[in-house]
Amino acid sequence: MAKQASLTQSMSELHTWAGLVLGWVLFAIFLTGTLAVFDKELNWWMQPELRVTGQSQAEAVQVAEDWLRANHAGASAWNIGLPSERGPGLSVSAGEQRRGERTYLDASTGELVEPRDTAGGSFFFRFHYTLHMGRDLGVWIVGLAAMAMLVAIISGIIIHKKIFKDFFTFRPGKGQRSWLDGHNASAVLLLPFHLMITYTGLVIFFLIYMPAATDVLYNGDRQAMFRELRPGAEQHQPQQGQQGQGQAERGERSGQGEHVEQASRGEAPAQMLPLAGFIALGEAHYGAGMLSSISVSNPDRANAQVEVRPMLGSRIELTKGESMAFNAITGAALRVPEPSRATLLTQRVMAGLHFAQFGGYPMRWLYFICGLISCAMIASGLVLYTVKRRRQAKVSATWLRQADWLNTTVVAGLMVACVAMLWANRLLPVELAERSEWEQRVFFGSWLLTLLHARVRAPSRAWIEQLAAGGLLLLALPLLDFLLAAAAADVLRLSVDATAVICGALLLWIGWRVAHQPAAVERAALRKTPKPAKSRPEPAGAQS
Template sequence: MKQGLRQSMAWLHTWSGLALGWLLFAMFATGTVSYFQDEITLWMQPEVRAGSDPERAAQGAIDYLSKVAPDARSWYIGLPGPRGATTEVFWQPGEGAPPRARAETQALLDAAGHPLAVRETQGGRFLYRFHFDLYALPVIWARYLVGIAAMAMLVAILSGVITHKKIFTDFFTLRLGKGQRSWLDAHNVSAVLALPFHAMITFTGLVTLASLYMPFGILANYPQTSAFFEAVNGPDKTVARSGEALPVPAIAPLMEHARQRWDGKAVGVVRITNPGDATATISLRRAAHAAIGTAGETLVLAARDGALLGASKAKGPGLTTQSVMVGLHAGRFADLALRWIYFLFGLTGTAMVGTGLVLWTVKRRQRLADPARPHFGFRLVERLNVAAVVGVPAAIAAYFLANRLLPVDLPGHAEAEIHAFFLAWAATLAWAILRPAARIWIEPLAATGTAYLLLPLVNALTSERGLPASLAHGDLLFAGFDLVLLATGLGLLLAARTLHRRARAARTTPSRALPHRHARST
């Protein structure tokens, strides 16, 4: 049978979207909240209060590391940006030191360099890593899976644009309460209005892992992948300690020097090799928030006299393009307003995937031979849709609730939070499988909405930074966070109520039953 281009594209759109739709929904949702990764981490560590400034924090970290790890091979100091309040340090134990667990060679510090007494949590980082590394899978497998999903997304976007019959005529069209028509409108509007964002985010997402998916260019030009990274980042040579002691110089002037060299862009990472020795080097990397591109400028200075040992090489146009694309994807450069815009479009992307998934069932429901007993494929999609679309928000709510409700000093607090995340997700899946089809959306939506409404209350009862206090103190981060939780809860409950009423109306007056839902009249 010969088909027109539009029909074959519609087929491609439907099936590329469905096959990986559930994974894409989870990726879109966790990626979207990751635009507020730092804020989530701060909310999940309500003990951390004071702000920080990079120069004081760098000196504080150096003082701390000089005491804790004076003979380390190297120190790594991740400085707080304008959205953070804590300094992260790691060190590599020195030559001959007994091997130690990773947890023993890292610390979270305040601006003065004192270790912070905070509850153990992965905070926003877990959601961010889940977005592309998933969880518990070998990282390479996860990244291939995520790459296949992103490619399916790109295919779905392009075939969707081709198959859309009236992209300009329907540009502003959203007709509510009309069954399948409304779902299609919602899918189209959410997809088309933010189309530049969706296309950009999907393509740049693939670019972030392009050298994993397509290593051929590197393999053709370098004997090993490591040789390529050495050529790009400079050789990572380690010099033996000389034994001549030399205290680490004051860091602030060096950071100021770097800042001037980079037209006012701040330092984000300080790395010191052979600290305390005459052979020590100090490398400074530009902060991620200071420019769109992620491949930051780097300066390497000799600790002895501050002489310049190396600076990031002028990179080719290919690498520069990649760096800007990765930066556009991650949005680390975005100020608060632009960050909200990123977040909102992440939500429209999530809505686009969600409405697309629902549309698959809505379209097919009327064509079922026996609507009371749909075939296995239909039931599978219908229930997996609930598990994805409601399951991910439910999992995030459980993650936040566990953060507040688990005992603060519980060993393995961070792992337990993550378990709560997956338990809630699995519970939603079980709910969707076990309950009758008419209830599978309403009940989990209502439960998840209630969980989001409870979160600000739980926060107020378990921390000193509940909504009344945060509003009174002008604590915008906590107030904003709680308000967004409330809005999410209300939205979910509203959705549950709408579906509930519709189901009741369909039951009492079968003739007015909406065609896409519980069509008993046929």
Template sequence: MKQTLTQSMAWLHTWGGVIVGWLLFVIFLTGSLAVFDQEIDNWMQPELPAHHVSDEQAADRALDYLREHKADAKQWGISLPGERTPALQASTGGRRDGVSVTLDPNTGEVIPVRDTAGGMFFFFFHFTLHMPGMFGIYLVGAMAMGMLAALVSGIVIHKKFFKEFFTFRPAKGQRSWLDAHNASAVLLLPFHLMITYSGLAIFLVIYMPAAMDALFDGNREAFFKAQNPAPAAVEVQRPGTVEPAPLIALGPLLKQAREVMGPLGGVSISNPGQRNAEIMIRPLLGNRIALAKGQGMRFDGVTGEQLSGPTEMRPSVLTHRVISGMHFAQFGGYPMRWLYFICGLISSAMIASGLVLFTVKRRRKYASESRVAQVLYRGVEALNVTVIAGLSLACISLLWANRLLPVDMAARAAGELNVFFGVWALSLGHALFRPRMQAWREQLGLAGTMCLTLPLLSLLTVNSPWALPSRLGVEGVAMVIGALLLWTGWKIAQPAVERAPRKKLASMAEVN
């Protein structure tokens, strides 16, 4: 019999959703954590102190260190501390071969901070899945396309949006989970469409390189160079002399740049101590909706004359950077980051509920199928436990490893990642050999308990664990998530309450 469009879309939504659902849950959960990657970095490096110094004071202390220890370097770099990043870093060399140290912004002394995977692990894992080369990026792109297909098919099969949004029947077992799945999908539909489309747009050149190959013969450097318009009105050409000359004070230049670009992120100085020295001051990323990466103001390092200013982006480039900034929550400050974080967690719960509902709906059917079908179905249920509960357990285990591994351990960051992937692998073995409901309860219970006791772990292992408010915030959020995990583990273990239909209740009343 020929299927209707709605039936076809329902089939696509169900099977397309379960095929990409596991990876989508991983992408959404780690992406939600990556919203606060800097705050997690701060928590995972408890040696960083609080500070109340200005950009000028921090830059002067970094310059004092560089002059004393790296006077012969051709390139100096300074990462200024800010609201989200308390670390003051001084570096030499380029991006690939550079060496950096962390300084105390208050004193300028070197701080021996522990080596850690940090919150940036969640950021990179979100779009690479920790896979080599470009394979992870292409796989995440395929999952985003699958997400778009699930969203469009979900819109087609769920015609009564408002009714499903306001419909929630508690204590009805599978029906309640389906209501929650539908309501969260409808509530966050604009967010899902935006975050999925913008994620694809970020890697536009990678996913759709045909135009670049046709216009620039595959030369990416020429492509990105062509995106920048003509230099700003102030553009001074200088001879490449190598005569010694003192570096100008950074204070007035930082003030001038801050008036034009807003909060500042860092300073780069090329050829310090020479007549051809140049100073590049960069704005703080996340200060506006359009990504400001690559923007900045360039000054003569001796006279302080402005050589070039922040360039005005072409409309096409500006559009792409605005879309990218929307994905990264590069605007709105902490209120916007909290909104993205909460929406990300609800989206993760929506995907998880869809995966669980898929198996619950087919449990009785596969119980009477062949042995092969039963084994495959058992594998699907084990993967559900591993992806949903196991990943949550692995994430909190990474934070525990940060506190428990020796501070002076060699390759310490790699050791933290070994704990993360090791716990995740163990969760798969546990899900395969334990009864289904017990596996859910035990993994969710352990993850929730570890989240709730994270502040106690910090108190026992770190001096002044809450010197920075962001660290207390990380542990507070972990406790809230831990309580939710424990509640979920308790809730799924409760037997479904079956209520008799009204007609049956009425007939029973007549008999009595």
């Protein structure tokens, strides 16, 4: 009768296969998520035509208002995207223009600016939770990978009984032992972060993953649920019909004729308050410099309304979809956000923890470094599987070869593809049609080339060459930026270049360690091999 496996052995197998089967997907999710921490900064870097002007949001919105009044006075709506600490762009649109049809202005002069079309850092953000698939399919695959991550974390805790010892143990130059020490140390070091970032990622899409309760309680009407969760979203205000009826009655009594009909529809011309004043009203609620956009419906008419929206980082509670509305003529508040109910507040805080939009740059850098360490943990686990199985000879050589080239392509190859996209942003012609699409084609084309390279090269050589390629591309990125966009240099863009240099040097160092690891392991093995005992000279006559 076969001996039943212990709990630790069972958890070890679960940890191995849960981490391996979806580990490649998890690495792509974590790497692009780490880059997405600075998605707006990458957007800024990838559009060097946008310059920092030093204007406040109130000054910028006045420039935008003047331009819209001069060019779109009769539009049904005005929309203004405000410059911020994380992006210098002042954008405007009128009427029913879509987001991609915005016009950019110089915030100090009001002159038109034409930034290049780019996928930007937003590409990494979308890839992080959709894997560049259809939104629903991508979200489901990412959710499955997140569940596998939770399984791997919990089973890993059960496996490592000496979890605190693992935190302080690292033995370099020991081959498989070093990979295991690095995997364990990074996992234990960031255990709270891994649990938080994985669980909150699932909470964001709770309505997709667990729709049954909502469908039953609200008969499939999710908007009814949101209305109940946000009772203050719709403030009591005069209906346009009622307001128009009162104006019409007053107009009939005064005999205003045609103006009565306009007033009944709220279309009578009226003088709006300066939009800069509404910036102050919004900042009084959300904080200075924390507004992302302002929009005006029916500008310069009696029924004009102004809506101000905050940036996501105004506080730890995610404020997506939240806004304040004012009467554009009188400045009276029409809608002010009320405190969220406990259930919605909980979900919003968890989403805010995941998006890391709070706490400014210190918090973003903390998340970025934690993300890099998490990528190292996943990568070391994937490599450890092949190293351990090759020594134990428990699986076929064919399967190990497939795992080797997948490891190389997903880890090193994906990093090369990300850097190649940044290079494409500078090298592709600015006037190129569908330019953002071509940047994405460069990304996936480069990734495909790394796959082909990993298939034809020996595993160790493929690792070394792809890590070296990624490192050299990163080190040379500031030079490329200086040659092609020197006039756009500012503190943020220089920070991106400096980060590229540091990450490039790190990749080259890792490649160097991989290249010299076999020799180091061999030297360590020779040091441990006992030396043969010296033979003593035999006494004379012993050979008789």
